[in-house]
Amino acid sequence: MPDTTDRLLDAILPHVPFDGWTETAFRAALAEAGVDPVVGRGLVPRGALDLAVAYHRRGDAAMVQALSAADLEGMRFRDKVAHAVRLRLEQAGDREVVRRGTTLFSLPHHAPEGARLLWGTADAIWTALGDTADDVNWYTKRATLSGVYGATVLYWLGDDLPDHADTWAFLDRRIADVMQIEKAKAQLRDNRVLGTLPAGPLKLMERIRPPAAQRRDDLPGGRPLA
Structure with missing residues (x-):
């Protein structure tokens, strides 16, 4: 049985296309879900x-x-990332x-x-794909x-093709760009080894670590849900 927050979420969704994520839609959700306004405000202030x-x-x-149930065997890592974004x-x-929601945020x-x-979406994808980065690369x-x-979300919102073929092509191009960035980062590391770049700044970056597990709320742009 869904909890009260899930009931409110399910109840508000039919109103969002017309009223947006607004107080009007929220009040309609409270009424349709049969949730006391005081209780509702306590759950979602x-x-x-x-x-x-x-x-x-x-x-x-x-x-x-969905990603945990997908067969990723034999896929290149770039294709795994693209598949995860597509699933999302x-x-x-x-x-x-x-x-x-895009307008709201x-x-x-x-x-x-x-x-x-x-x-959070990017973190969920990397974590699900087994990312083990423990330095600046985590960020x-x-x-x-x-x-x-x-x-890709913005492109998808404007893609009217039934199979969203243009969106997936756009995504593939963006992932290719990411791979070029990763290639450039690898070249920078190689150049440091060869002594062609200053070691100091790169050494300092190597000291950067991801947030501790118990502080996963402490992410860029984040704050605990009120």
Whole structure:
């Protein structure tokens, strides 16, 4: 049986394409889910905004589940990343709901929350694919993939082809760009070994570590859900 927050989320979704992630939609969800407004505010203090966050995270969880069941044997790593992003988009649901969320999180006062969600999606993908980076690469991988995912979502929202073929082609090009960045990073490391680059700054970067497991909320653009 779904918990109360899930019930509110399910109840608000039919209203979002018309009213957006707004107070109007939230009040309609409270009424339709039969949730006392005081209880609802206790669970999601920011109302529709918190439900928009929950909707995004629900998509991340569905993507991770689908990825764990996928047969990735024999796939190049770049193809695994592209497949994960594609799975995430396929779990996104109603495009108008996503469009409304994109609009919401593009507002200046909600942009940090949107950045946190993109980072969380990238982190979920890298973690599901077994990323073991424990240095600055932990950050650069997630920052780069956040950009890829965000750009691909925007392209997907405007792609009217039934099979979204143009979106997948766009995604492949963006992943190819990422691979070029990784290649350049490898060349920088090789140049350092050859002594053609200053060792100091690169040595300092090697000291950077990802946040400790118990502090996973402490991510760029993030803050605990109120």
